[in-house]
Amino acid sequence: MKLLLVEDSPKLRAALVRGLTHLGFVVEEAHDGPTGLWAAENTHPDVVVLDVMLPGFDGIELLRRMRARNIATPVLMLTALAEVEDRLKGFEAGTDDYLPKPFDLRELAARAQALVRRVSAWAHPVIVLGDLEIDSARCEVRRDGATLPMRRRERALLELLALSGGKAVSRQTIEAKLYAGDSDLRSNSIEAAVSQLRRWIDVPGQRSRIVTLRGEGYRLER
Numbered sequence: 001m002k003l004l005l006v007e008d009s010p011k012l013r014a015a016l017v018r019g020l021t022h023l024g025f026v027v028e029e030a031h032d033g034p035t036g037l038w039a040a041e042n043t044h045p046d047v048v049v050l051d052v053m054l055p056g057f058d059g060i061e062l063l064r065r066m067r068a069r070n071i072a073t074p075v076l077m078l079t080a081l082a083e084v085e086d087r088l089k090g091f092e093a094g095t096d097d098y099l100p101k102p103f104d105l106r107e108l109a110a111r112a113q114a115l116v117r118r119v120s121a122w123a124h125p126v127i128v129l130g131d132l133e134i135d136s137a138r139c140e141v142r143r144d145g146a147t148l149p150m151r152r153r154e155r156a157l158l159e160l161l162a163l164s165g166g167k168a169v170s171r172q173t174i175e176a177k178l179y180a181g182d183s184d185l186r187s188n189s190i191e192a193a194v195s196q197l198r199r200w201i202d203v204p205g206q207r208s209r210i211v212t213l214r215g216e217g218y219r220l221e222r
Contacts, residue, residue, distance in 0.1 A: 002026045002177075003112060004045035006036035006062065007078070008054050016049075019105045025112075033057035040066050044176065045073055047112045052079040052090070060093050067094040074115035076108070127162045129209075129222055132201060134159050141200070153178055154197050161210065161220035170217040194218060 003025045007013040010031075017027045028043045030036035033056035040048055040062075048066075052059040063075060077090050080101045087098055096115050099108055117136075127134040133142040134155075141148045141155055150158070156178055161169055174190050194210055202208050211219045 001047070001113065001116060002028065002043070002045045004028045004030065004036070004039050004043060004048045004073075006030045006032075006039070006048065006054065006059065007051045008032060009051075016105070016108075020109065023105075023109050025109070031055075033059070033062045036062050037065050040071055040073060041069060046116050048073050048075045049108065049112060050075055050077050050095075052077060052086075060089055063090070063093040063095055074118070076111055076115060078103070078108075127159070129162060129220070134162055143201075148200050150197075150200055153193060154200065157193055157197055158201065158220075161218060164220065166219065166222060168213045168216040168219045174217070 001024070003020060005013060005016055005020070005027055007016065007029075008031050013029060013031065017029060020027050028039055028045060030039045031054075033054045035056075036048075036050065036054065036059075039045070050059045050062065054062065057065075059077060059079075063077075066073070066075070074096045075094065076097045076099055077095045078099055078101060079086065079090070090098060096118075097111055099111060117139075126136070131144050135142065136159065139152075139155065141150055141158060157174065160174065160177055171190055174193075178193070179189065194212075198208050198210055201210075207221075209221045211221060213219055
């Protein structure tokens, strides 16, 4: 899961990056409003953790600009402000959740993961592809009602291909979504993941559901 952290305190930001990376997140960083807005639009995070008090322009304004640009990424705001009116401003601007400072890193991680699951479940509760069902809410793939014991990365690859609407998904997109920051990424990692996914979803003796398009990427046949 890729997380964008927008926090102006270098000390706190470094501590959060270390802790979140240890918990399995891929973390992008920004230190002020303008760089945070650029990162939200261009690094395609799964969730944004956003401090309210930022230089350039504050977190509330950053969030307003995100939503004005139709950036629907879920946002968890960090704030030392305890007043109800201040929190209401954040919700009016489009935040999904609040976490007051000081906080426990484990709670931040749990809230971020919950936001991503919630948004995914709302947007695509179950994707049906013939005899396959991709259940985002339960984090599982079923064939004819039976759960397939896929690994997380294989399931994520199938969902990424399924959500492309029949269009090709490039290697660069797959790397960014599935392998961002992964030091174990090798030249054949994507081919290996596609090959393993084919073993799960293809019917023996029939043409593969995943089409390789040379120079373009991979497309899932519906």
